[in-house]
Amino acid sequence: MKKSKVYLAITIPAFVFFFIFHTYPALQGIFYSFTDWKGYGDWNFVGLKNYLNVFKDDRAGDAYLFTFEFAVITTILVNTISLLVAMGLNSKIKFQKTLRAVYFLPYILSILIIGFIFNFIFAHLLPQLGESLGWDWLAKNILGDPDLAWLGIVVVAVWQSVSFSTILYLAGLVTISEDMYEAASIDGAGMWRKFWSITFPLIAPFFTINMVLSMKGFLQVFDQIIALTGGGPGRSTESISLLIYRGGFEGGDFAYQSANAVIYFIVIVAVSIFQLRILNKREAKY
Template sequence: MKSKKKINNRDITLFLFVIPAVALYCMFFIYPIINGLYYSMTDWNGITKKFHFIGLGNYLSIVQDARFRGSFLFTLVYALMLLALVLVISMVLALLLNSKIKYKSAFRAIYFFPAVISMLTAGLIFNEFFYRVLPGIGELFNIEVLKTSILSNPSLAKYGILFVHVWQSVAIPTVLLMAGLQSIPQELIESASLDGANKWQLFKHITLPFVLPVVTVVVVLMFKDGLMLFDYVVGLTQGGPAGATESVALLIYNHGFKEMKFSYGIAESIILCILVCTISFIQIAVNNKKKVY
């Protein structure tokens, strides 16, 4: 009986400690989501106290909105390019920094430096680079495509944003992949090498299966980062030229805070949230089947 009483007292104590966290979670996460779902079905402009319930009207308008479709297509293509580049570059860096090379500590410090700069700051710095430095180089070497800022070119502006984004985003994935590489049993690599396996075979059949859980994390994080693109666009192009780099996140901001279509922007954000969650779940489910334990 005494043992049972002690367990009950412990459970009550733990429950009391959990209550503040659950209350804060409901207050700042669950309630805003429910409230947002409700307001997305109204015509509220974000200011007035009077608004009307319109059901799925905003969602139906979004489906037919050419501006949203263009923004979504740009964001999706951008996210895929970001994912591919960051994954390849971070994997190469992780393999190099995990090997026996000179000045490894110095290289680790150098490649991680961009990660400590805020995204908006990086965007503003490279904005000056693209508008002042790069055109000067183009004039000096008579390179026609560089004589004007690539950020003012609707076809090239996204590549300028992508360059900055990749430059700053490879640090954390590289750290994660390095941790995954260091968890691989060296006995397997040595055994395979003695059996005549080359470097590609070692990477394909040993390295990649063991780091796949880390790759899954990197894929989900980078794809989500690309779909939520906002700071770099604000710092570099403001969505221009001619709306060519207006991401979905920036479109939501413009609708909500500049065009006073607050409920419309909330509906767009809910669609984006559902998309990110769905893609993340699919990626995790597919990659979990290929894990090596």
């Protein structure tokens, strides 16, 4: 009885706060997505009109395209770099614990602060360096170029996210016994063969977690864009999250963007489930 009371005393307040600040607003958003509410004043039911209009909206289509391109490229880069870094940190080198702490520092910093710092780097430091070296391609601010601004956002997102993925990969690498590598060396296996036959299969669950979490997180990219480009130049780096925020809270399209948010939620869930099924099948092969 005492344990059950303690359990209820802990879980009920957490459930109440979660419902008030997460579930209830989400249900409200779904409700208003079937109306014409602007965020203020009266409203009327419009059925599926908002949902149908999302599929006809070219601006929403461009935002979805940019978001998916960004998420795919960044997810691949983050997992490739973090796996290489994790394997390096897991090898027998000095100051392993210190290096792990240093690599994790970017993840605990505020995304907005990091964004503002890199904004200064892209706008001032790199162009000055390019001018002094005579490199025209580096002498301009890429954040002001509609064709290159996305690269700056990718750099910042990868730089900060690599640390978290690295920690997860390290957790997987430490579970692999050194005896397996020694046995493989005796059989004449090289570094590449050891990786594909031992390392990668045994850290497959950690690879799955990293891929799903990375993709889900980058599909919701918002802070980096706000801090670096604000969705510009023009609308070249406008993500879905930024479009929903601006249209819903600044443009008076609360109901319409609520429908967009519901669609976006379904898309993210569908992508995550698809990833899990594909990657779990790959794990089963091993």
